Amino acid sequence: MKKVVFFITGLNSGGIENYLLRFLKFKASSFSEVVVYCKGGKGGHLENEYLEIPNVQIIKNNIGYFNILNYLNLLYFFKRGNYDVVCDFTGNFSGLILYCAKLSKIDKRIVFYRGSSNRFKETALRLFYNRIVRKLAYKYATSILSNSQSAFDFFYKKKMQDSRFQVIYNGVNPSLIIHINKNLRKEFAIPDNSFVVGHTGRFNNAKNHSIIIQVAEKLINKYPDIYFILCGTGVEVGLKAKVKNLNLDKNVKLFDNRRDIPMFLNTMDVYFFPSITEGQPNSLIEAMIMGLPFVASNISSIQETVGESENLYDPNDINGFFLAIEEFYMKKVSRDLMLRERTIAKFDYIKLFNQFYRSLE
Structure with a gap:
């Protein structure tokens, strides 16, 4: 040994x-x-x-x-x-x-x-x-x-x-993720019939949080029953003032590190991942294992991770992200079990x- x-x-x-x-x-x-x-x-x-x-x-x-x-x-x-x-x-x-x-x-x-x-x-x-x-x-x-x-x-x-x-x-x-059925909507004071967009990742330039907030502002101003939940090292401190200044603090929930990521993912309807650069994103893979529909950036490492997908956009394409999430919202999209199985097999x-x-x- x-x-x-x-x-x-x-x-x-x-x-x-x-x-x-x-x-x-x-x-x-x-x-x-x-x-x-x-x-x-x-x-x-x-x-x-x-x-x-x-x-x-x-x-x-x-x-x-x-x-x-x-x-x-x-x-x-x-x-x-x-x-x-x-x-x-x-x-x-x-x-x-x-x-x-x-x-x-x-x-x-x-x-x-x-x-x-x-x-x-x-x-x-x-x-x-x-x-x-x-x-x-x-x-x-x-x-x-x-x-x-x-x-x-x-x-x-x-x-x-x-x-x-x-x-x-x-x-x-996958056994550490998919067997957990609970969500955190009650704890986060989010109504059950609301539409929740989420992101997990530490606060830094690569994760593109500024674009997340700009997309959130457009969506929430048009649809007050849309909520955003974000967690990761430095997220709460890094975004709290900006979210408050935009009067989004009721609909945008910020958290630092959490050890209940499966329940955090269960709280979402859509996973949003507009990174500027990545290696291979564990957090996106986890969301896919949960069968979460996703909207992400079209950088090469994400393309390599997800394969063919129509829900990939330039990291700065605010309108593209907005329209893609809006379409999911209008369709009341559900979990994708085929996505789950493909992801489990690949990773x-x-x-x-x-x-x-x-x-x-």
């Missing part, structure tokens, strides 16, 4: 953090030791859930981009721990980590891309640094993984013949988690 270190930024709820948590719940017992190394120096909302898994320990230590001492300490950590596998989920920014792993004679070095574009404000200096660490990641990784072909098309378009590249889609256990967690596990062997 092998000793493995997984590098992530922190443990607040998000795509990477939830993916790794689900994988470790499924497979941690197959390793002799698992270290989750938070290189942002902080834990987060999911920390206790990680610590409940046998074999898992957490290290929180900030590793700066330019701090040589941090990397000397990392070399000492690698050599002292005698690890067999290093897997870094931070894409290009794994470059220096994998270089240190190579110097420490760790044979299995994996970079896992979880986004399909740069997620930082692009300046000349940052892009220069990004190119350097990408070259290091490419040179020192023994496996290069992604949860979407879109990520490889963006980061490595001219190098895809390399046998180290492998796409491993997200796995989601079979047993098959996909075993695929990831084999890359770590």
Whole structure:
């Protein structure tokens, strides 16, 4: 049995953090030791859930981009721990980590891309640094993984013949979602006969919350029985003032992290996901497993996730989103059981988690 270190930024709820948590719940017992190394120096909302898994320990230590001492300490950590596998989920920014792993004679070095574009404000200096660490990641990784072909098309378009590249889609256990029948309309003071549009995702530019609110304003002003519910890290703080200023606070409900996502999804009639950029969205997959009709952006990673769909629009197409949701509202749309079955089959967690596990062997 092998000793493995997984590098992530922190443990607040998000795509990477939830993916790794689900994988470790499924497979941690197959390793002799698992270290989750938070290189942002902080834990987060999911920390206790990680610590409940046998074999898992957490290290929180900030590793700066330019701090040589941090990397000397990392070399000492690698050599002292005698690890067999290093897997870094931070894409290009794994470059220096994998270089240190190579110097420490760790044979299995994996970079896992979880986004399909740069997620930082692009300046000349940052892009220069990004190119350097990408070259290091490419040179020192023994496996290069992604949860979407879109990520490889963006980061490595001219190098895809390399046998180290492998796409491993997200796995989601449907039994954790579909057996829950309750909803939260009573708790949220939403009438049963209202129409509810929902979104799950942390508050950042990629999730395109500003467009969500603009679409909500148009719909609610025309149809007062439409409600929006949104949850995710930073959502309540990030949107509360704007929603109040627009006099939407009665019909737009904002929440931070919730651990009752299946009931949250059950509260919706339509799932709205207008992201500007994504890797492969766990939250959209969960909504599809629930059979929720959805309206989403037409970016390549979402197209790859949902397949053919007429409900995809440019991320800034406010009118397109408005008309699509309005049509669902007029039709009083119901759950799509065929969508559920297709999604469960495509994102079979047993098959996909075993695929990831084999890359770590």
